[in-house]
Structure formats: C-alpha cells, structure tokens
Amino acid sequence: MTGINMRSLAVLMIAGGLALLAMLLLASLAEAQSDPNRFNRLMKPAAERNAPPPEDGIHDADSPGTHLLQTPREAFDALPDSKSGNYVQWNAAMDEGLIEPRNSLTMVSTPPIVLDLNIVREVKGSMPDVVYPHKQHTQWLDCSNCHPAIFIPQKGANQISMASILLGEKCGVCHGKVAFPVSECRRCHSRPKEQTAAN
C-alpha cells in the first residue's frame, strides 16, 4: 500500500473508532446523569465539571456543611493544568510537592509501596501502544485496588479493549470516574509505533 492509502485508511479507522466512542459515550452519559458515581462523571460538558459542592450532584445540597466546603475551582487553581477531566495533572501535582495525599486513614506515616514497573500493551492498528505505569498508580493506590479483582497480576493475562474501558471496566473502573477520562488518548497511548518503510 502507498503512504497516502495507509494514511487515508488510518483516518477512516480513527473516524470509525470515534463514531463508536461517541455512541458509547452518549449511552453512558445518560447513565451518569441518573447516578453521578457511574462512569463518565469526568466527561460531562466542560461547564458542568468542577461545580461547587452544592451543585455537583454528589454532595447533599440540603446539608449546611456542604456549603462550607472549598470549591474545586479554588482548590485546584494552583495545581498543574490538564486538558480535560477535572483539569488537574494529579501525578505532576504530587511530583512537584504541591499535594501530599495521606497514605491511609489510620496509619498516616506508613509510606506507600511504590512499584516502578511499566507494562506495555501493544495495540493493533495505527494507535500508539499503551504504557501502563505502575509507579504513578502505586503512589496513590494500594495493589489490592487492582489485583486480583480488576487485573490478574501477570503481563498479557488480561483482555483489555477500548470498548470495555468505555463501559467502565478494566482501566475504565477509574478512568473517566476518578482519574483522567478516555478523551485524553495520548496519555495512555503514549508509545509511538516504530516507523516502518510504509509510513
């Protein structure tokens, strides 16, 4: 195939993929509206994200305590920006020492077990490969958040697809809900494919 054909094929595949993503997103948006803790909370229209606590659909608007809480926009102002979700690069915020999350509700001083291990998942087609970084996750999360319920701890042992992620499974248990949403393709698909003669 010529370079041009490869390119138009790639464009078609991306367009098809995006149409599918859009359909799944619409379905899950409807779901998210009925239950704010469902998948895609972070993919609400931009203007509705980071709403003040009484309006966010999560906190009890009738409770006086809700009105005392700092608004996310104010709290996030000094943190490094991201393009979507709740607009914060949380790992960068921690690396820069701007936030220091507690490791445990009870044992405040117990340091987390950080595992510096990247898992590369090769992706068929034109999308760059996915690099899953243990380091950044285990700075926040205990192993038991993922192993063994979400992922068997063995490289390649888990079937992961974009469809399952969009439906709130696998990476989608968190991404789109409490971590940056699926719209930020390149943060997961971060390892470019090796250049071949065809491109």
Ligand code: HEC
């Ligand atoms: C946010 C989710 C998540 C957390 C938290 C997490 N892991 Fe993993 N782990 C994964 C994924 C995803 C894989 C890759 C599975 C695959 O490729 O099918 C993996 C793979 C592994 C593997 C297999 C590596 C290999 O080369 O076969 C081990 C071992 C492992 N994890 C240990 C840990 C330990 C120890 C912790 C805590 C310090 C931890 N993981 C925390 C998601 C997580």
Ligand code: HEC
């Ligand atoms: C148990 C929850 C959970 C699961 C499951 C999970 N993540 Fe994450 N992930 C997080 C959190 C929390 C962060 C940090 C907050 C943020 O960046 O929004 C994060 C951050 C990341 C980052 C950014 C790291 C950085 O340096 O900025 C990447 C990349 C990532 N996740 C990829 C994945 C992939 C790929 C999977 C599935 C194989 C996955 N995650 C599964 C919770 C999760």
Ligand code: HEC
């Ligand atoms: C939270 C991390 C994450 C984000 C964000 C993400 N992906 Fe993926 N994507 C994955 C993982 C993991 C796989 C499975 C790779 C494998 O085969 O093991 C995957 C697979 C794919 C595949 C291969 C076919 C399939 O369905 O498995 C395509 C195409 C794809 N992603 C496109 C996209 C596009 C386009 C975006 C942005 C709209 C995106 N991805 C955002 C993690 C992510």
